[in-house]
Amino acid sequence: xxxxxxxxxxxxxxxxxxxxxxxxxxxxxxxxxxxxxxxxxxxxxxxxxxxxxxxxxxxxxxxxxxxxxxxxxxxxxxxxxxxxxxxxxxxxxxxxxxxxxxxxxxxxxxxxxxxxxxxxxxxxxxxxxxxxxxxxxxxxxxxxxxxxxxxxxxxx
Amino acid sequence: xxxxxxxxxxxxxxxxxxxxxxxxxxxxxxxxxxxxxxxxxxxxxxxxxxxxxxxxxxxxxxxxxxxxxxxxxxxxxxxxxxxxxxxxxxxxxxxxxxxxxxxxxxxxxxxxxxxxxxxxxxxxxxxxxxxxxxxxxxxxxxxxxxxxxxxxxxxx
DNA sequence: CGTATTACCCAGTAATTCAGTCAACTATTG
DNA sequence: CAATAGTTGACTGAATTACTGGGTAATACG
Ligand code: FES
Ligand code: FES
Numbered sequence: 001x002x003x004x005x006x007x008x009x010x011x012x013x014x015x016x017x018x019x020x021x022x023x024x025x026x027x028x029x030x031x032x033x034x035x036x037x038x039x040x041x042x043x044x045x046x047x048x049x050x051x052x053x054x055x056x057x058x059x060x061x062x063x064x065x066x067x068x069x070x071x072x073x074x075x076x077x078x079x080x081x082x083x084x085x086x087x088x089x090x091x092x093x094x095x096x097x098x099x100x101x102x103x104x105x106x107x108x109x110x111x112x113x114x115x116x117x118x119x120x121x122x123x124x125x126x127x128x129x130x131x132x133x134x135x136x137x138x139x140x141x142x143x144x145x146x147x148x149x150x151x152x153x154x155x156x
Numbered sequence: 157x158x159x160x161x162x163x164x165x166x167x168x169x170x171x172x173x174x175x176x177x178x179x180x181x182x183x184x185x186x187x188x189x190x191x192x193x194x195x196x197x198x199x200x201x202x203x204x205x206x207x208x209x210x211x212x213x214x215x216x217x218x219x220x221x222x223x224x225x226x227x228x229x230x231x232x233x234x235x236x237x238x239x240x241x242x243x244x245x246x247x248x249x250x251x252x253x254x255x256x257x258x259x260x261x262x263x264x265x266x267x268x269x270x271x272x273x274x275x276x277x278x279x280x281x282x283x284x285x286x287x288x289x290x291x292x293x294x295x296x297x298x299x300x301x302x303x304x305x306x307x308x309x310x311x312x
Numbered sequence: 313c314g315t316a317t318t319a320c321c322c323a324g325t326a327a328t329t330c331a332g333t334c335a336a337c338t339a340t341t342g
Numbered sequence: 343c344a345a346t347a348g349t350t351g352a353c354t355g356a357a358t359t360a361c362t363g364g365g366t367a368a369t370a371c372g
């Protein structure tokens with residue numbers, strides 16, 4: 001099963017993108033600064049996100065990245081899938097051949113688990129995350145160091 | 157998140173143990189033969205399983221391992237936990253400090269995911285797995301090469 | 313008693329994967 | 343043209359995994 005820093009960073013970065021969306025394209029160096037993710041590493045991740053049609057890029061000065069769909073149309077599972085091959089709990093990659101060409105004793109269990117995880121993550125959209133109270137909290141705290149985040153979180 | 161061959165092997169081996177339970181203690185070399193898992197590797201896994209009170213051992217000729225509880229009282233989450241530290245989807249190990257001492261933007265998401273997975277796996281007992289039709293199928297096929305599995309799967 | 317059988321323990325290793333870096337390149341804006 | 347920002351690919355150090363081997367301790371059986 002693969003859920004590592006790579007997938008987590010990707011989701012974090014996408015969420016950052018979604019939060020700052022209305023201020024126009026967001027550059028990777030902004031995200032890098034706010035989320036403490038290495039710029040070069042972000043470049044790798046966004047290359048994959050772009051190939052999978054989750055974001056689009058605007059080059060040149062003032063450029064950056066933008067979600068290619070609305071934030072309620074992008075779910076977490078897609079993001080993880082995009083950077084991490086696939087979030088699959090089986091050993092055989094769903095092929096059922098990890099004993100010696102045959103299904104191992106526990107194949108079905110891992111298939112079920114994969115479904116479970118995928119179902120859960122695909123039920124959560126970026127919009128969903130943006131709206132969470134805690135996300136606002138954290139994002140506002142991050143905003144204080146450097147970025148103005150304007151009228152996004154003016155309550156509480 | 158850690159779910160690797162180690163955890164999968166552990167569950168597979170425990171299931172094998174549960175299936176062959178009524179024939180007395182099961183030796184690791186039997187399991188090794190049936191499930192194609194290296195003997196020395198199994199030893200490592202069972203050391204942990206034993207320390208966590210999931211199995212008990214009988215030494216000497218005719219010895220082997222035995223479940224220390226009934227098969228419906230052992231669930232998959234316990235097994236994975238026993239060999240794999242913990243099955244945790246967060247980066248911070250539940251501590252909420254992976255940004256710089258503070259929660260990252262997506263902390264809550266990974267917490268929820270961890271709960272989800274843990275809930276799912278702890279709802280599945282060994283007994284549950286033993287009773288599945290597919291498990292019988294596969295086990296019987298494995299039985300043909302070497303081991304007699306007697307009247308365990310005489311239907312279909 | 314002694315030998316075969318099994319668990320137990322520890323140290324080490326090859327291969328893989330992750331996380332991150334670097335450097336060179338291309339496209340766009342102004 | 344110069345500055346900005348994305349694009350690409352190769353590369354590295356560190357960690358982890360998966361696995362091996364050698365030796366020790368307990369027990370049953372003859
Ligand atoms: S996990 Fe699919 S065959 Fe073993
Ligand atoms: S995953 Fe817990 S703080 Fe980032």
